[in-house]
Amino acid sequence: MKNTIMSNNDTEKKDAYRPNTLSRRELLLRGTGAAAAVAGMGYLALAPEHWRGSLKDSTGLRSVPVEEPKLLPDFSVAAPYNQHVLGIGRTGTIEQLLRKALDGIGGIQRYIQPGDVVLVKPNVAFDRSPNLGATSSPDILKALVNMLLVDCRAREVRIADNPIESPADCFEKSGIKRAAIESGGRIYLPDGNAFELLNTPGATLIEKWPFFYRPFKDVTKVIGLAAVKDHNLCSASMGIKNWYGLLGGKRNTFHQNIHEIIADLSMLIKPTLTILDGTHVLMANGPTGGDPNLVKKGEVVLAATDQVTADAWAFEHLLERGTNYPDYLYRSEARGSGKIHNTDRLREVI
């Protein structure tokens, strides 16, 4: 009730005259305080830009954010001079095909060591069922992740892609999610936070470009697992074009110079391995497909350390389009990403 009493007193005094003269002490205190505040604010506003703590901005550019681009390491594994660069596995179950292909280049244990954190990049661009050939084979993914975790004792296997359609649905309906769960891989979906600016030295169009970086933190090995598909504009979408799915930003402008961008993609990632699926090849109406009759079934899986060689071989033998290779393969070769003609360094395992 103390409050009540005080408030009663206040109301009584309300109209009475009360002297309110500033004392000397108070004047000095207040004056010093005000001077200090004005000086502080004045420093922030007026001090030259290079002075510590200054907020001055004479160009208007100071508040523009500067993003320090990330760099990716080289994920490839050095091979002896005469090592085969492309293994072609033929006949057998999916797992046998994959194992034969990998045996062609010396076996997967040559490339993945115990404790590695491996990122597998399948092509999950569209919300399509696996039999339509528009996305990577979930069976191969499952066999591959099993091999990585069991045979190679990798510490962790991550699976990541930035699809064109809704990510959760693309992973679900392409069968990739199920395959990942069953084999023990972990899926990374691209949300607003997942992208960082990436520097690709030597690239012409994507030297600095938003990249699906989050799954790459602490990764030591990268494996591309691509579908082999028809593509109207660039003729074929295979191993190199698969890396397109890691880019963010306004990637729909790339089609204005498609061969150049794919050549850039060959430099974006230096993968440990590239695996191409020859069991479901989309021969026409690509890259979306939609008709199972357009899918050529076969018993072939490729595993390569040279993605240019792999793409060239797949273009000629899987898509059956002869040796009139698409321009981007020549450009990739010119950038030093691999060799188109590598016939003496490929090995078929039947």
Place this chain on the structure above:
Amino acid sequence: MSKKPELIYPPPTPAKKFLRLTNIRIMSQVLFFAIFIGSIWLSWTSRVGGYHTSFLLEIDPLVAVSTALSTHSIYRYLGGALIIIVLTFLFGRVFCGWICPMGALQQFTAWLFRRGAKRQIDDNRYNKKQSYKYIMVGAMLVLAAMGALQIGLMDPIVWMYRAFTTFIAPMWDMLVSGVETLLSMDLSQAKFAPGVAPRIFAGSFVIGLIFFGFIIINVRHHRFFCRFLCPLGAFLGMLSRFAVFRMDRNVSKCTDCNLCLLRCEGASEPQAKLVESECFSCMNCLDDCPDDALRFAAHGLDKNQAQMEPDLSRRQWVLSGVIGAVSYPMLKNNAYSSDENFSPDLIRPPGSVEESEFLERCIKCDQCINVCPTNVLQPASLAEGGIEALWTPVMNFKIKHCQLKCNLCSEVCPTGAIRKITVAEKLGEGEFREQGPVVLGTAFINRSRCLPWANQIPCVVCEEVCPTSPKAIQTFDEEDKNAFGQIVTLNKPKIEPDLCIGCGICESECPVQDDPAVYITAVGESRSPERRLLLESRVPDEFRS
């Protein structure tokens, strides 16, 4: 009442047991609020996706009755409203006090800002203007019976879903993303929509502002929305006159202390002649009565101490009907819903029924917009369908496209505005081959903005992403010389409308982003024969996959 008795606060309370009715009510409110939030969280495509999440809308009697009036049918699970109707016949507006998440949210807000006994008691006195909400719901029901469904503009459950979809869920996700970046950890399961770019919703500002207003007004006026505006509350108030149980005051025990007003949720005058249509059966007055003068009972009731029917004169009821009857031509002559003047942007989600039927069913709850995994579904502004179609779902292909193998919007629609269809029916596969795929609209090319057509620059992203087989966007090669003397081969796109299903992926991927060079308009949509484009399909049988 001679002299006002002195107020004592807090009231002298005898030891109360924990499991008393008011505490059980709070548990019920928390439970149903959790169900509400959980249903929104669960409905995301990577969680249970297709699971039916509109439970609270299906037990909403106003939705069931008004759609039954407008369509002469009761869709799918809307019969669930009987649960609430029976509860109301038994206990009065128990829905408002015990179940409604909007009511719980308001009560909680008001509790946070509670301002002392005297102000609360003043605020909780009955106000004659509370009866205006009956005029509104009467007008809405007359309107529904004539064929224009507008209850969604005010229904509290609809407001909750709509506001959580377009305003609160994205706000929460934004917050979680911020925390994720700050702590660099994965909190995706705490988000309503994980694994996608942040969702955006046209009109979320207006929806958010109005909803925020409804909630924040509780600081000054306790449960203002429930008491003065809520059409569902009014509808239940009309039913509660038949309630078996009600609050009863024992006049001989009552000392007129007015403490029953201290926390009276409905402002229903428990201290005098109870206005039963305003009572939420919240049981607070039972707690607060120091003299044990109140009881919630079914027998031995004092008839003089309660007014069972809403406090509205016959003239006001007639006025309500007139307002409804006059609103009908106002809405319908507004020309937006006609088959001549429909907007090219009025593109409805797959499974939607014909537009006039759609408007008889859609309650603008925006559940379809909430489950849409691509964010293409947006609440309509006034531009697409006028005031009648405000906040109904339309597709905005500049944001994203309609995903081919997705039927989530049709799964969750509680009223059948989007009829439940399977993916096979959407794509015209299997037994639906004869009737063909659901067509949302038709793609066109604006050659003056298309890079290959207008600027000699290769592009055709549209052709690449077109999902039909064969593709509805075909290209032909043409060599051309550009201004710099370079010979370029251009793949020039053209549309085959017979094959186009209007999914809009071409528009959303077109690099001419602000006004895409390839775009979908509503004409040719398969749900309406009056809005068709082609006389017949030119596609020979062997071309169909």
